[in-house]
Each structure stands twice: as structure tokens, then as C-alpha cells.
Amino acid sequence: MTDSKPMSGMPETPCVIIDAERMNRNIQTMAEVARKHNVRLRPHAKTHKIPDVAKLQLEAGAVGITVAKVSEAEVMAEHGIADIFIAYPLVAPGKIERAAALSRRIRLILGVDSDEGAARMNETAGRLGVQLTVRLEIDTGLRRSGVPYDDAAALAARIHALEHLKLTGIYTFRGALLQQRPTLDLADAGEEEGRIMVQLAERMRAQGIPIADVSVGSTPTGAYAAAVEGVTEIRPGTYVYQDRMQARFGVCGLEDCAGSVLVTVVSRPSPDLAVIDGGSKTFATDVQPNSAPLMLEGFGHVVGYEDAVLERMSEEHGMLRLGPEAQRKGLKVGDRISVIPNHICSTVNLHNRVLFRQGDVLEPKRVAGRGMLE
Template sequence: MRIEELETPAVVVDLDVMERNLHRAGDYIRQHHLQLRPHTKTHKIPAIARMQIEAGAYGVTVAKVGEAEVMAEGGLENILLAYPVFGEGKWDRLAAIARKRSLTVAVDSAATAEGLSASLRRAGAEAGVLVEFDAGMHRCGVQTAEEAAALAVQVDRAPGLRFAGIMFYPGHIWSRPEEQAPALAGVGEQIREIVSAVRAQGLDCAVVSGGSTPTLYQSHQVPGLTEIRPGTYVFNDRNEWGGGFCSLEDCALRVLVTVVSNAVPERAIVDGGSKTFSGDAWISGDRKGYGYIVERPEASLEALTEEHGHLRFPAGAAKPRVGERLSIIPNHVCACVNMHDEIFYHRGGVVEGSWKVAGRGRVR
């Protein structure tokens, strides 16, 4: 079957492009002696995580306990939960995973470390812990080197916990790759201070985990970094393209839609709206539109209602006929994938199969 025969809306991944993205990241980390633990929130599919491992990753990252369970059931090892998990039920579920798989959890508070420790102790299990610091995004993370060292000591003393290192997420660095050097050097300076404060307490800081897709290929400019966790790089999207972090040819995922109405002047409607694309803005561009229309770049996916994608065409431009198919690169691919049960993969337009988005909806 060819992708043109799929019923729409359908999410399709070009395997050749995705594999090129995976291998490029694999080559990069080997060249710079970094480890790669990609964030699987982008796809939530164990089969893709296994392809990432084959391309050089040494583990996977998740945001939710449910996602960790999906990856563990999918046979993945070395799972990092890079999120401050809170709640006894969740800590117990993590302890159950830790009995079967190597698990590392990020914390930025004593409360989380204590709760996790109690569950692990009850289960007779052990987990690595990374202390998260705030590298400038101001979302999570301890604020000073002293706080990081104090929490590291507390973790080290807690039963079931093994202090493994530190982590941060540079989600605030969205400048063009060639302009990132000062911000990355600043993060390197924070790392230097924190690692030296931790070492002064007699602890080893083996892992320094960071990374994102916008900073992926500049990671070697962060002194002290040992591993990176990009997620979006597997597919890329309009936001990564708009920021100059990839080319359109590197965008592996498209949403196929059909024009279902062109009755209104200068407009047309496609059969995917906010329940197909997600309403994320084009934050790396002029904030207009919800995707890049590959066949009609002059048109804008101007608005989304639940099941209607509203296209606007420039005055005088030819409009597509009803029944015409278009392919659209979404603004934010992670949120888009999370709206679909199944995504299709193809080579050269020939559908080879589909993946179930196994971690979809696993928000607890």
C-alpha cells in the first residue's frame, strides 16, 4: 500500500529520514565522547526506542511513570525518569520497575528523595538519582551549588538511593546554533561549580546529563557534560526548522490530510483540526499557523477547530480541489504524536507498517 491510499488524517513517518536523524546523533556522540539517553516523550513507542539504542543510545529518558512502565515492558534498559515524581503510589510503581531494570530518577527536593527511598527500601530495590539544577529555564532544579551538594549528600545517605550525578534541561536556549556559545559556556560554569561542591562532600559526580534538540549539535561546547537527552530530533518539526536546528528534509513526520471543503473564498478546510495537530504555537517563527504545508507553502494553516483545519490562501492563488491530499509538518511533533493511537511508517511512499503509540495517555 502507498501512503496516498491511507485514510486521513494519518500520521506518517519516513523511515529513511528518521534513521538519518538517529545516525547523525549517534555519530555526533561517538565523535565527542558523550552518552545519549534520548527522551522518548516525542514518540512513546518502544520499537523506536530500540532503534535509538541500535544507533548508539545507551538508555532512554521518560517524563512519566506510565511511560517508564511502557519502556520497561518494551524491554528497554537504563531508564531515566527526568521529572520530579511525587506520590507514594508512583514511587511504589518506580520501585517495581527498579526491581527489573536499571532505573535513574531526577529529584530537586528532599521530599521526593525521601518518598522514593521509602518505596525502594520496602521493595528491596535500588535506583540511581540525579540531582536537578536550574540552568536558566526556571522550571525545576535547585538554585545553588550548595543546595545541589546538600541534596546529593542526603540522597547518598538514603537507603535504596544511589547518587549518580546531576542533570539540567536547557529548554530556554532557543537561539540559532551559531549564537548559543555564550549561553552554553554559562551552563558549563554552573556545572563546574556544582561538581566541585559535590566532590568537596566526598561524592563522585559520574553523570552530568543535559541536552535538547536545539542544542544537540553544540553539546560539546558545554564543559563537563557527559550525556545528552534530545527527544524531538528523532522526527523534528516546524518549530525546530524555524529555529534553524534542522532543515525541512530532516522532518521525518508529516500529517496527511484531505481537503474536504473549499466553498469559502480564499479558504479551504482539511480533515484534521486541534484533535489531530495540537494547538501548540510556532514559537520559533511569527507564531502564526499550526504547521508547514509541504505542497502549498504559500498557504497558512491559519486556525484549528476540533476537526477542521482552516487553510488560508493568498488573494488570487489557486485553491486545492475538494479531495486533494496535503501533507503538513506540525509545529510541535511530540504533542501531535500524543494525539494518535497509531502512526504509519514508510519508505519512498510505500507503507511498511504501523506502530501503536504505546505510551499515549500514560500521564500518571
Template structure:
């Protein structure tokens, strides 16, 4: 089937670009000491996760309880839950999956650790965890100076075992240029390694030093002492990663297919893909909703996906659109767009190959 026969909007994954992105990231870690543990939240799609594992990933990273449950159901036995399991449902899931073996969770405070410790001890289970450290992103994570004290407090509780340290160096995306981004990634890796060393000196066995992001995948993991990288977005890449210099537009594998539904005003084409197809993630920062490319995936110069309402997108252009025309939109943030959809069509250029379910959405 040709994608011109699809109803729009539709989510498309270009399999050749996907395979190339997966192979390129796998190659950059092959032969190094650093294990690759891709973040599953970018695709939430087993066809993608399976390809990442086949390419040599040691296991997968999850953010939500639903992702843990979904990947476990697919038989993935080495999972990192890179989020703090707070609340009764998440605590119960963490204990149950840890009981089966192969789950490591993330903690950054004794307050979050207490209910997990109680549940684990009651079940006679030990839950392995990584201590999250703030290396600049200032989201989760203890400050580096407080890491030893936090580790002492958490490991004094029963039912928990410290395996290592983790950071998400997301702040490096705010760097002024690629050179300073690389420097910021290296600095984040160095901060995390130093915390791991301080914990070892304090008597804690630290086997895992885990960094993770797509823009940082060329810097942070290659600091001596880092053992694991958790990039996610790289599988699809997106317009943000193009702006950050992580990739080029011709490598972006995820697009939303849309049709022009109205051309009432000069210089504007209204398409049937808006915020509910793209997600509103990072629109303000990027100054556009995504990047328009033609049905074969080739960029359309002079066309700006400038605004979006729920089911309507505004393409600003210098002429040439007619009702019924097809466009593809590269999202700013692939992970946010994925979460809007229940399935994607796998395509090769304009040929539709298969329909892939997207799982573990809210």
C-alpha cells in the same frame, strides 16, 4: 499501498528522514566521551526507539511512568526517568524497576525524595538518582547554589544513591538567534559541570553529568565534563526546530496527512485535521498550527495553516485547492502531536510501508 488510499487524518513517519535524523545525531556523538540517551517521549514508538538503540544509544530517557513500563517491557535495561516520581504509583514503579536494576530517577528536593526513600528502604532496594539543577529553564531543578545542601539532605535518607546531575536547557529556545542559542546552551552545560564539581568537592561521587534538548545538542553536551546528552525531538524534528535553526523542513519526518473537505470561501481551504490531530502545543508562539507540504513532502509556498478547531484546520492560500486534495502538515512540536495518536504509518515518500503502534499515551 499509496498514501492516497489512507483515510484522513493520518499520522505519517517518513522512514528515510527518520533514519537520517537518527544517524546524524548518533554520528555527532560517535567517538566523543558523551553518551547519547534519546528521549522516548517524542515518538513513544518502539520502531523508533529500536532504531535509536541500534544506532548506538546507551539507553533511553523517559518522562512518564507509562514510558518506563513500556520500554522495560521491550527489554530496555538502561533507563533514565528524567522526571520526579511523586505519588504512590510512581514511587512503587520506581522501586520495582530499580529492584530489577537499570533505572535511574530524578530528584530535586528532600520532600520529593522522602516517600521514595521510605518505600525503597522498606523493599531493601537502593534507587539511584540524578539531582536536577536549574540552569535557566526554571521548571524542575534546584538552584545551583543550593545543590550541595539538597544533595546532603537527600543522601542522608536511606535507600537512595546520588549518581550525578541533570538539566534540561529548554530555555535556550527563547534565544534571539542561533548564535545566542549556542552560547546559552554552552552556558547551561558549564553551569551543570560546575555544580557537579562542587558536589565532588563536597565528597559526592558524580559520574553522570546529563544535559538534554534538541536545540542544545550542538552546544551543551560538548562542554568538557558533560557525560550524556538526551535530545528527543531530533528523531522527527518539527517546525519549531526549523525556526530554531536545528534542522531544515526537508528533514522533518513526522507529518499529519489531511484532506481538503471544503473550499466555500476564497483564499481558504478547510482540511480534516485540527487541534485534535496536531495538538495545540506552541500554536500561539509559532503563529500557525504547522507547516503545509505536498503529499511528497515538498513545502507549499503561499499556504499557511493559520487556525484550527477540533477537527477542522484553516489553510489560508492564494488559490488552487479543491475538495479532496491531500496535504501534509509538519507539526510545530512533534512530541505533542505524537501523544494525540494511537498509531502512525511508516512511509517512504508516498508509499505506505507499515503501521507502527504508539504506546504509553495518557
């Protein structure tokens, strides 16, 4: 798990620390969920972007991984990951060509959600003499990519008819939809996700399209979607580290969060204000405080200071508002504290490396898949 020399003692801040024991426990827990429901687990690597973490997931039972970019797939393949699903509509000719090249080396599955995208892939595949395995992305309410649910069966038939594409499954993602709901019922959301996807697969099969894979599920909904008869695969990502958002969803406890940011107090201008050396270039700001339904207070959970709120940030400053208890405990210039970020995936994406902590040893690990241009 080491990229460079293990360190002992305290690292400079700010830095992301990954508690290896918690991570390993999270990996095992989700693998067990998949085994229990007899579905395949294909974790989304967006959270960690580290090939060695993907390998731990595979060792625990995952059948392969999911990524969002062909460049990420290339990095993972270079490091020996041999079964990858790019769950994203590739439409640029250069990217499709690279995917086609990669498909000669590993088991590769591509996402598709439009006639135009399918035509482009089919043309490239024909020209390069390969057959590309694809899954059709279904919009089940999130309104981002994915063919609208009611149009999906017809599009599937048209893709099925293309000579150089092999349509083997359908997939959807609904995790982020939970953030748009006024109330959270993960069991209902997950069950619905699985059920409507299985129904759609049945409709396609009745048209003669051999849909083998019904792939669903996110960290919050995965366990519930997996329980639906006919679902074949789940693709959770965040579970590997977990985060404050997932804890608020009720998916885990804060004590399961493997990722935290170590920061130093650099200024104490007033009794109720402590300034830390991490701002919006250290903590992601995509999951904002005080947004329904999560209503997270601040940009992260300040470990050990229950009434300290990471209330404001500029690029390199984080402003902690200290409540009475935190003021009583005291925080001096130079003190170090840990903050569990609202969203670990986008926070890790800000960092070139993370430090894996096992006991007293810290092992720096490059986030090899981050910052890929395409």
C-alpha cells in the same frame, strides 16, 4: 516495525506519517554528535513513545532512553528496553513503589529535586529492600522542576546521606528556555548549559559526593553542550523526527522533518480559504503561531504551498488561508496535502498510531507509550 498489516495506497486522513528514511538519518546524525564529543546519548522517548523506535536509537549507539513517567518506563521495559532514566520527580507512593519494582528488572535511574521527594523514595526503597539510583535535577533557568542552582550542592549532600538512595549524577533541561529568549544563539545557550552543570558537579565532588553523570542537552542545545569538557550525557528527544520549531531554531531543515500530518481538503468556501480535516485534535496547539522568538506563521508548514497558512483551527477543522500562489496552484475538495506541525512531540501524542512510510509501503505503528495515566 509492524503492528498490523502493511498498507499500500492512500490511508484515510488525518494521520501522522513518519518518513522512515529521514528518521533513520536523524537517528544517525545525533548518534554521530555524541560519538564525536565522546558523550553518552540517552534520547528522550517523549517524542515517539514507540519501543521499536527506541530500539533503533539504541542500535545506533544510545546507551539507554529517557522517559517522563513510570508508566512509560513500564511499557518500554515490557518491550525489552533495559536502561531507562525517568527524568521526572516521582513523589506519589504508588509510583515510587512501581519504580522500585521495575528497578529489580532493568537498570533504572530516577529524577529527584526535593528533600520531600528524596525522603519518600528513601522510605519506599528501604521498606522494599532495594537501592534506588537517582540523579538530582537542577534548574538552570527554565523555572519548572529542578532545585534552584544555588541550593543544589546542599541538597545533593543531604540526598547523598540517605541510606537507600544512590546519587550518581545531576541533570537539567533548558530546551524550552530558548522559546522564552528574545534572540536565539544555540551555541552560546548550549555551551553555558554544559559549563554551569560541570561547575556544579565539580563543587559537589569537592564535597565528597561522587557525581559520575552530568546530563544535559536537548535537540537544539545538545550538540553544543556535548562539546563542553565534563559533560557526560545528552538527552535530546525531538531530533528523532525533527519539526518546524526545530527548523526555525536552525537545528535542521524542513527537509529533515520526518513527521508530517496527511490531511484532506474538505471544503473550499471561498478562493482564499481551504478547510482541512485536521484541527486542534490532530495538530498540537502548544507552540502557538506568532509567538516570540520563533514567530512561526500558523500551526504548521503546508508542504508545497509556500503561502498557505494554517491560520485557525477548531477541533476537527483546520483553516488554511491561501495566498496568491496557493490560489493559483489550486486546491480542490478531496485533495490531500501534508503539513509539518510546529511541534511533533505533542502532535504525535494526539494519535493512537502513526504510519511509517518506506518507499510506497505504510506500516501502522501503535504509539504504545501515549495516554498513560501516570
